[in-house]
Structure formats: structure tokens, C-alpha cells
Amino acid sequence: MSIDLAIETHNLGRIYTIRNRRERRIRKEIIALQDVNLQIPRGELFGLLGPNGAGKTTLIKILTTLLAPTTGWARVAGYDVVREPQKIRPRINMVSGGEASGYGLLTVRENLWMFAQFYGLPSREANRRIEDLLRRIGLADRIHTKSSDLSTGLRQKMNIVRGFLTDPEILFLDEPTLGLDVNAARDVRRFVREWLDAHPDRTVLLTTHYMVEADELCDRVAIISQGRVLACDSPEALKRRLQREALFDIEITAPNGLTAAALEALPGVRKAVLTDASGGALLKLVLAEDSALPSVIGVLTERAVQVRHLTKREPTLEDVFVELVGRPLAEEEGRDEQ
Amino acid sequence: MRAASYRDTRLPERWAAAWRSFRVAAWLGWQIESNWTDPFLFAIYSMLKPLASAAILVVMYGVITNGQFENPVFPYIYLGNAFYIYVGAVMTGVSWAVIDDREHYRTLKYIYVAPIRIPAYWLGRGVARFLTGSFAVLITLAAGVLFLHVPFHPDRVDWPLFLLSLTLGVMMLALMGLVLASVSLMIAHHFFLIGEAVAGALYLLSGAIFPLEVLPPWLRPLGFAMPITYWLELIRRSLLGDIASGFATLSGFTNGQLLGILAGLSVLFGLLAVVAFRLCDRQAREKGLIDQTTNY
Ligand SMILES: Nc1ncnc2c1ncn2[C@@H]1O[C@H](COP(=O)(O)OP(=O)(O)OP(=O)(O)O)[C@@H](O)[C@H]1O
Ligand SMILES: [Mg+2]
Numbered sequence: 001m002s003i004d005l006a007i008e009t010h011n012l013g014r015i016y017t018i019r020n021r022r023e024r025r026i027r028k029e030i031i032a033l034q035d036v037n038l039q040i041p042r043g044e045l046f047g048l049l050g051p052n053g054a055g056k057t058t059l060i061k062i063l064t065t066l067l068a069p070t071t072g073w074a075r076v077a078g079y080d081v082v083r084e085p086q087k088i089r090p091r092i093n094m095v096s097g098g099e100a101s102g103y104g105l106l107t108v109r110e111n112l113w114m115f116a117q118f119y120g121l122p123s124r125e126a127n128r129r130i131e132d133l134l135r136r137i138g139l140a141d142r143i144h145t146k147s148s149d150l151s152t153g154l155r156q157k158m159n160i161v162r163g164f165l166t167d168p169e170i171l172f173l174d175e176p177t178l179g180l181d182v183n184a185a186r187d188v189r190r191f192v193r194e195w196l197d198a199h200p201d202r203t204v205l206l207t208t209h210y211m212v213e214a215d216e217l218c219d220r221v222a223i224i225s226q227g228r229v230l231a232c233d234s235p236e237a238l239k240r241r242l243q244r245e246a247l248f249d250i251e252i253t254a255p256n257g258l259t260a261a262a263l264e265a266l267p268g269v270r271k272a273v274l275t276d277a278s279g280g281a282l283l284k285l286v287l288a289e290d291s292a293l294p295s296v297i298g299v300l301t302e303r304a305v306q307v308r309h310l311t312k313r314e315p316t317l318e319d320v321f322v323e324l325v326g327r328p329l330a331e332e333e334g335r336d337e338q
Numbered sequence: 339m340r341a342a343s344y345r346d347t348r349l350p351e352r353w354a355a356a357w358r359s360f361r362v363a364a365w366l367g368w369q370i371e372s373n374w375t376d377p378f379l380f381a382i383y384s385m386l387k388p389l390a391s392a393a394i395l396v397v398m399y400g401v402i403t404n405g406q407f408e409n410p411v412f413p414y415i416y417l418g419n420a421f422y423i424y425v426g427a428v429m430t431g432v433s434w435a436v437i438d439d440r441e442h443y444r445t446l447k448y449i450y451v452a453p454i455r456i457p458a459y460w461l462g463r464g465v466a467r468f469l470t471g472s473f474a475v476l477i478t479l480a481a482g483v484l485f486l487h488v489p490f491h492p493d494r495v496d497w498p499l500f501l502l503s504l505t506l507g508v509m510m511l512a513l514m515g516l517v518l519a520s521v522s523l524m525i526a527h528h529f530f531l532i533g534e535a536v537a538g539a540l541y542l543l544s545g546a547i548f549p550l551e552v553l554p555p556w557l558r559p560l561g562f563a564m565p566i567t568y569w570l571e572l573i574r575r576s577l578l579g580d581i582a583s584g585f586a587t588l589s590g591f592t593n594g595q596l597l598g599i600l601a602g603l604s605v606l607f608g609l610l611a612v613v614a615f616r617l618c619d620r621q622a623r624e625k626g627l628i629d630q631t632t633n634y
Contacts, residue, residue, distance in 0.1 A: 016626065061626065064451050068624045090453035101444035103366065105373045117362040118452040120354070162448070 006170050006203035007040040007063060011072035013227075014058050032058040034227040036072070040220075042169075043200050045192070047218030048207040049321070051329055055227040056207035057096075060174045063205070064094045077169055090119065092170045095163035098178035100155050104148030108139065108158050111147050112165055119166040126165070133161045137191050153180050160188060164195055173206040177213060189217055209329060211317045221317070223324055230324040235317055242315035242323060245270060246290045250283040250300075251309040258303050266299065268292025273328055280308065286323060352455070359454035363462025367435070371466035388423060388474035389481055395419050395547070396486060413488045414585060417574050418546040420478040421507075425540060425566060427471025428464050428508055430533035432515025435463035436522040440629070447629035457615055460519045461512055468508060489578060499593060500576035503600070507569035510604040514565075516611035520618040524627060540566055549585035565603035568596045 014033040020026035033055045040046045048056045061067035063076050065085035073080060079087040102111050109130055116126035134140045139157050147155060156179065163171055173192070177185035196204060208214055214221045215235045222232040231238060255274060263272035263285070271286035287293060290312075300307060322328050372380055399407075399415060406412065440446035449459065482488035518533055525532065541547070543557065544566035550558050561567055571588045575596075588596065622628050 061629070064447075066447055066450060066623065066628050067626045068620075086453070089451055092451065094448065094451050096447075099444055101448065103370070103443050103445065106366075106369060110369070114362055114366060115448065115452065117358060118449070118454045120358055120453070 004042050005039055005075070005078070006042045006044070007038060007046075007074070007076055007205060009036050009038045009059075009063075009072065009074040012036040012038075012059070012062065012069050012074050013071035014055070014062060014067070015070045031227050033062075033069075036224075036227075036229055038222065038229065038232070040203060040205065042203050045196055045204045045206065045217060045219045047214040047221040048205065048224055049209065049211070049214040049221050049317070049329075050207070050224035051209055051325075053226075054224045056224060057174055058227075059224075060094065060096075060172050060205070060207060064092060064172055065089060091168060092172065093163045093166050093168040094172040095160050095174065095176055097156055097173075097175040097180075100152050101159060102147045102155060105146060107144050107146055108134070108150070109143045111158065112162055115162050116165050121166065129165055129167075130161070133164055136194065137161055138187050153184050156180060157184065157188070160191070164191075167199070168202070170203045170205070173204060175207055175209070177208070177210065185213075189213065193217060211321070211329065215317045223321060225325045231320070238317060238320045239315045242286065242319055245315070246285075246287045246293070247313050247315055247319060248283075248285040248287065248293065249309075249311045249313060250285065250296075250307055251277065251280060252283055252300065253280045253306045253308065255281045256303045256305055258300070258305055263296060263299060266292065266295050269296065271323060272296075273322060275328070284319075284322070284328075286319065355453060356455040356458040359456070359458040360462035360465075363435070363459040364465035367431070367463040367466035368469070370438075371470055384470055384473055385477055388420075388478045392416070392419065392478045392481060407487060411585070412486075413482075413578055414574060415547045416482050416486065416488050417479075417577060418570050420475050420482065421570060421573050422541060422546045422566075423474050423478065424468075424471050424508060424511055426534075426537045427467040427474070428511040429515040429518065430537050431467025431471075432460050432464035432512055433518035433522050433533045435460050436519045444629075450628055456619070457516055457519075457611070460516060464512055464515055494579045496576040496579070499572065499597075502597070503569060503572035503576055506597070506600055506604060507566075507573070510565045510569065510600065510607060513604060513607040513611045517607065517614045520611070520614040523618045523622045524625075540564060543567075544570060545585075545587060546570060549587045551585070551587060563603075565600055565607065568600045568603070572596050572600065 012033060013031070013035060016030040016032055018028045018030065020028075036055075036059065038046075048059065050056050058067065062069050062074055062081060065076075065081050065088055068082055073082070075081070076088045077091045081088065103114075106114065109127070112130045112134075113123070113126050116129070117123075121129075131140065131143070134143055137157050137160060139154060139161070142150060142154060142158075147158060150158065156176075160173075160176055163173065176192070177188050180188060192204060192206070196202060206213075206218065218235065220232065220234050221238065223230045223238075258274070260272040260274045263269055263274075263283075268288045269285065269292055270288055271284075273284040275282050275284075285293075285296065287296075297307065318328065374380075375383070395415065399412060403409065403411075436446070439449060450456065479488075479490070483490045515533075518536060522532060543553070543561045544564045545561060546566075550561040550567065553561055568588070568591075571591075572593065575593060591599070
């Protein structure tokens with residue numbers, strides 16, 4: 001075991017067993033995580049990027065000692081998550097986004113002070129940090145507000161401060177910007193980055209299903225889907241994988257029965273994704289090289305589909321995701337929200 | 339920099355963790371208990387609630403016995419009912435914290451990942467209910483003595499026995515609460531009344547308002563296995579002296595024997611609490627129940 005690994009997992013897996021309510025003999029198994037091998041050195045801001053149900057929260061729960069894995073092992077700060085939770089807990093903290101937690105009848109300051117007490121932080125130091133962190137995240141004017149009187153977004157900011165308050169060696173942020181508006185999300189991202197800059201030996205593991213967040217914020221990103229880690233590298237390196245390919249966005253009129261599969265059958269077409277757009281459709285292409293483009297245009301013309309706009313662009317994490325998972329992240333989100 | 343002292347789990351640190359868990363939980367419990375309404379209403383409510391429930395009992399007793407308030411059975415029932423308030427307060431108070439934190443405040447997982455001693459935290463959450471419960475008991479007793487001729491003579495009270503029994507009893511109730519709290523870790527929201535349900539069942543099983551003889555024979559052993567039975571008897575004896583024998587169920591035991599039984603059963607419940615917590619804690623982590631919320 002290497003001492004400077006903040007987090008290490010080996011063939012980590014988790015299966016949930018769901019029993020049927022009426023007939024207890026009927027069981028369903030859900031594989032939430034499978035063969036996850038991660039090595040996260042100290043000082044890294046590591047991102048887990050994946051669609052709903054990918055297993056992000058499950059992984060965080062295992063690493064924060066809330067949930068036992070069914071296979072493999074995991075170490076946090078050098079300690080085994082199953083056998084040594086008491087050693088891990090003083091060194092970590094956790095925040096989940098998209099939920100309104102906290103004692104509504106306590107003020108923001110009291111809520112935070114209380115959690116600091118659990119970690120044995122002296123009151124005066126706790127209060128100093130509370131004021132400082134609230135100011136940084138833009139919540140200082142609400143310090144004496146009862147937390148039940150805060151909006152969901154502000155409550156989430158309070159919750160985020162709770163995570164940082166104890167100055168953890170390793171911090172787990174599960175979708176910290178979920179449900180926040182654009183400005184608040186930006187505040188939070190800046191806050192996380194600044195904190196890490198000020199504390200270079202701290203480690204943050206952050207989950208998200210926002211591409212930009214992973215791209216902008218993280219030193220390294222693991223792309224996770226259906227419980228498996230499909231790729232793990234820095235955002236730049238992940239994108240570089242696609243650099244040799246040619247990426248085109250084509251705005252077209254109604255597709256007239258054209259399918260992505262038909263386009264992918266063409267030589268040189270790596271990936272084609274067709275999504276509805278206003279008054280037509282958007283076709284995203286990953287081509288082995290530029291010379292594959294004419295055959296695509298040919299097919300479009302055959303079907304009387306007109307090209308309205310065509311751009312060639314640099315690869316984004318979104319493209320990497322599509323390449324690995326086979327479908328865009330946004331599509332998945334939309335489906336889940338319905 | 340952070341103090342490094344809480345970093346390891348050597349014994350003194352475990353005690354330090356237990357103490358801060360207990361202390362902060364007691365503070366939190368008091369905030370929750372007292373802050374839900376303004377102080378004036380809180381005080382009124384704290385007085386009226388016990389008086390109302392005592393009044394119901396007194397009226398029922400009066401109707402059934404044609405007003406035999408001089409009969410020693412009356413103080414037996416009155417004191418049993420008054421001190422039973424502690425069962426609802428302490429036992430239910432401790433176990434309620436799990437469900438409250440998980441379902442209502444959604445903080446259980448954050449408390450769980452903190453370096454605290456969960457059982458000490460739960461015990462702490464019961465302190466506020468113990469205090470408000472004590473107030474309720476006091477009010478009920480005062481009403482009984484002032485208006486209902488419950489025979490109470492401060493010079494005839496066996497104070498040492500009373501204080502000893504009370505302390506032992508409250509600890510015993512807290513340990514029973516821990517057992518319930520551990521079980522609550524494993525159950526879903528719709529069983530949230532488990533604390534109340536157990537408290538209600540024990541009201542009938544531990545001779546609070548009628549003797550164990552009234553129970554069907556197959557239920558009696560359960561009554562005799564409950565520490566609350568002996569505790570209530572000790573409380574009555576210490577407060578009333580010889581006229582406490584409204585019913586003869588336990589009159590064969592000396593005070594010392596009763597204390598011994600109570601202490602023994604309390605230790606047993608203490609061990610049960612440790613085992614239950616370890617078991618339920620492991621199960622809850624294996625099944626992922628710690629932050630499970632029922633989304634209705
Ligand atoms: N307690 C549970 N019991 C049964 N199945 C569960 C439980 N928790 C999660 N799952 C399942 O495990 C899989 C992974 O869920 P998980 O919550 O880890 O995903 P996620 O990546 O965090 O998704 P999201 O973006 O929606 O938060 C999903 O299929 C989910 O339905
Ligand atoms: Mg999740």
C-alpha cells in the first residue's frame with residue numbers, strides 16, 4: 001500500500017438485493033458497482049462523471065463507511081472502509097447535493113457549530129471558520145437565519161460549508177451543484193477550487209453529471225456508467241484520445257427516416273448521434289478523418305435532407321462520453337427526469 | 339491546524355468522543371424539545387399535558403370504584419402512572435432520535451460519518467426528554483398530593499432509596515431506549531411508532547396501573563422479566579412507605595432484593611444494547627439503510 005494514496009479501491013463491487021414485498025422469495029439483484037479500481041493520490045480533485053444510476057452515490061457511500069461493499073475492498077486515508085471506519089471518520093467529511101438537510105429550528109451558525117463540535121473543534125475556532133467559510137461561499141448575511149427559512153439552494157450552500165468546516169483530509173462531494181442555479185453553482189465551484197488551492201494536501205472526490213463541471217474543475221475524471229469505470233484520466237488526456245478524429249456538428253432539416261445506425265454503417269463514421277432540434281435535427285458526427293464527410297452528405301442528399309449549418313469543432317468531454325458510453329449524457333438525464 | 343488528539347481510537351479518545359457526542363446531542367435535543375413553540379406556550383403545554391392524562395386516570399378510577407380515593411390502591415395507581423411518564427420520555431426519547439434524524443432532518447448520514455460514538459449521541463438526545471419528563475412527573479405528583487390526597491409525607495419518604503431507584507431506573511430506561519434505537523436503524527418509516535408501541539405495551543406489562551395478577555397467566559412471566567415492574571415498586575415503596583402495598587404482587591421481596599433485581603436486569607439490558615447496536619449497525623451498513631428515507 002502506498003502511503004500517499006488518499007483513496008484506493010480494488011475490484012470494488014456492490015449488489016443491491018431487492019425483495020418483492022408480497023412474495024419474499026422473489027429477489028431482484030441490481031449491480032450498482034462492478035470491478036471498480038481507482039487510485040487517487042493526495043492533493044487531487046478527482047471527478048466521477050456518470051449518468052443517473054451509474055453508481056456514483058453508491059461508491060461515495062462505500063468510501064464514507066455508510067455502506068459495505070459486496071466484493072473487493074477500499075481504503076480511505078490508508079484504512080479499510082469495512083474494518084476501520086473509526087479511523088476513517090475523523091479524517092473525512094461528506095456533502096450530498098439536491099437534498100434539504102439540517103435542523104430547521106437551528107440557525108445556520110448553530111447547525112454548523114454543532115457539527116464542528118462532533119469533530120472536537122473548539123468553539124472559538126469553529127466560529128471563526130464558520131464566518132470565514134460563509135463569507136467565501138456568499139452566505140455570510142444569513143448566519144443568524146433559521147435554516148428552515150433558507151431556500152433549498154442556500155441550505156445546500158450551508159451544507160457544503162459543513163463539509164469543509166472540519167478541514168477534512170478527504171472530502172466527498174456528491175453532486176454538490178445539483179439543483180443550484182447557474183450563479184450559485186459557479187460560486188460553489190470557485191469555492192471548492194479556492195479551498196484546494198489553499199490546502200494543497202487535501203483530496204476531493206466529487207461526483208457530477210455536468211460535463212463542464214468535470215472539465216473545468218477536476219484534475220482527473222473517471223467516466224462511470226452502469227457501475228463500471230470506462231475511462232480514467234485528466235480531462236485533457238481524455239479529449240486528446242479523440243484528437244485524431246474529426247468532429248462535426250451538422251444542423252439539418254427533418255431527418256426523413258434517417259437513422260444514426262445507417263450513418264454509422266458508412267466507412268469512416270465512428271459515431272453518429274441524432275437529436276431533435278427546433279425545426280429539424282442536430283447530427284453529431286465522430287469521423288475517422290475528414291474524408292469520410294462526403295459520404296455522409298451523400299446519404300443526406302439521397303433522403304432529401306438539407307444541411308443548414310455545419311461546424312467542425314474541438315472534442316469535449318461530452319464527445320468522450322458519447323464515444324465510451326454510446327449515447328450522450330444529456331439524453332439520459334432528460335429521460336430520467338420524465 | 340486541527341488538534342491531532344481525536345485522530346486515533348485509544349481508550350481516552352473513545353471516552354472523549356463519547357462525552358462530546360453526549361454533550362452536543364443533549365444540547366441539540368434541548369433545542370428541538372423547547373424551540374418548537376414560544377416559551378410561554380411551551381410552559382403551559384408542559385403543565386397541561388401530564389395533568390390532563392392524570393385527570394383521565396383519576397376520573398376513570400373514580401367511576402369504577404365509586405370514589406374510593408382512600409383505598410391504598412389509589413396511590414398505587416397514581417404513582418405508577420406518574421412515574422411511567424419517564425418510560426415514554428426517556429425510552430422513546432432516545433430511540434426517536436434515529437428516525438427523527440433520518441427522516442425529518444436528513445442528517446443521520448452526516449452524524450454517522452462524524453467521529454462520534456453513536457450510542458452516546460442517542461443517549462444525549464434523550465436528556466431533554468428526561469428533563470421535561472421530570473417536570474411532568476413533578477407536576478403530576480404535586481396535583482395528586484394537593485388535590486387528591488395521595489398520602490405523601492416528606493419525613494416518611496425513604497429519600498436515599500428513592501434517589502437510588504430513580505437513578506437506576508432512568509439509566510435502565512435509557513438502555514432500553516438504546517435497544518429500540520438500534521432496531522430503529524433497521525426499520526423503515528412506517529414503523530416509526532415503535533417507541534410509542536413498546537411504551538404502550540409495557541404500560542400493561544409492568545404493573546403501572548394494575549397488578550401483574552390481572553394479566554393472563556402466559557403474559558405474567560413477561561411482566562416479571564421487565565425491569566420497569568421492579569422499578570415502579572421501588573419508587574412506590576420509597577415514597578409511600580408501608581402503605582405502598584396496594585397489591586401484594588411483589589410484597590415477598592425486600593427492598594434490597596428489588597434493587598438487586600433491578601440492577602441485574604439493567605446490566606442485562608446494557609449488554610443487550612451493546613449487542614443490538616453492533617448487530618444492527620453492521621446490518622444497516624450491509625443493506626444500505628443508514629440514509630434510507632421513505633419518500634412518500
Ligand atoms: N438502496 C438501494 N436499493 C436498491 N437499489 C439501489 C439502492 N441504491 C441505489 N440503487 C441502485 O443502484 C444503482 C446505482 O445507484 P446510485 O445511486 O449509486 O447512482 P448515481 O450514479 O448516484 O445516480 P444519480 O445521478 O441518479 O444520483 C441504481 O440502479 C440504483 O437504482
Ligand atoms: Mg447519486
